[in-house]
Amino acid sequence: MSILVGYASKHGATREIAERIAEVLTLAGQHAQARPVQKAGDLGGYEGFVIGSAAYLGHWRKDATAFVMSNRDLLSRRPVWLFSTGPLGTQDTDANGVDVRAAAEPKDIPGFREAIHPRDHHVFFGALDPGKLTFAEKTLRKLPAARAIMPEGDFRDWAEIEDWARSIGQQLTQVDAGPAAAAP
Numbered sequence: 061m062s063i064l065v066g067y068a069s070k071h072g073a074t075r076e077i078a079e080r081i082a083e084v085l086t087l088a089g090q091h092a093q094a095r096p097v098q099k100a101g102d103l104g105g106y107e108g109f110v111i112g113s114a115a116y117l118g119h120w121r122k123d124a125t126a127f128v129m130s131n132r133d134l135l136s137r138r139p140v141w142l143f144s145t146g147p148l149g150t151q152d153t154d155a156n157g158v159d160v161r162a163a164a165e166p167k168d169i170p171g172f173r174e175a176i177h178p179r180d181h182h183v184f185f186g187a188l189d190p191g192k193l194t195f196a197e198k199t200l201r202k203l204p205a206a207r208a209i210m211p212e213g214d215f216r217d218w219a220e221i222e223d224w225a226r227s228i229g230q231q232l233t234q235v236d237a238g239p240a241a242a243a244p
């Protein structure tokens with residue numbers, strides 16, 4: 061099947077995740093391409109979508125949100141998987157026992173669930189390279205409240221990313237086979 065892995069990335073971490081997902085899907089026999097959402101072009105030829113964005117200040121990047129909402133009619137009729145790249149660190153739960161991924165779910169996701177009924181939304185840990193930050197981001201990061209939640213480092217778990225992509229590949233195989241093939 062022809063699959064678009066559309067992404068919105070400010071500093072590159074989400075782009076690299078999208079590219080890895082496309083590679084895994086290609087190895088699984090799908091025709092997958094990773095592209096920035098604003099360069100996705102005509103969506104009519106795609107039979108499935110993986111769409112991801114970096115999270116900034118609790119939200120997806122604006123171009124990714126606009127992509128989902130402006131294509132909601134088409135996306136609601138195709139299999140879609142969403143991912144967000146966000147929390148920084150290595151702990152699955154914080155000091156209070158709160159699930160870090162669940163807490164980091166961007167505020168846009170409930171609206172996407174309603175609009176396009178994605179098959180899944182997955183939060184991946186992200187990466188922060190101080191050398192890539194804008195002046196405003198560096199200033200924000202100096203605030204005491206930001207320091208603890210914005211450590212420097214690459215926290216992406218490539219095994220987790222590849223597992224998630226492989227599970228999408230398996231589900232696409234079932235979609236491709238259709239209900240007739242699934243019947244006993």
Ligand SMILES: Cc1cc2nc3c(=O)[nH]c(=O)nc-3n(C[C@H](O)[C@H](O)[C@H](O)COP(=O)(O)O)c2cc1C
Pocket residue numbers: 068069070071072073074075114115116117118119145146147148164185186187188193197200210
């Ligand atoms: C200014 C700033 C704000 C951020 N806000 C959030 C946030 O609200 N939630 C979150 O989970 N991660 C947040 N992050 C972490 C980024 O999402 C993470 O660094 C991500 O990997 C960036 O992806 P990109 O390189 O594709 O832009 C923030 C990072 C920066 C620098």
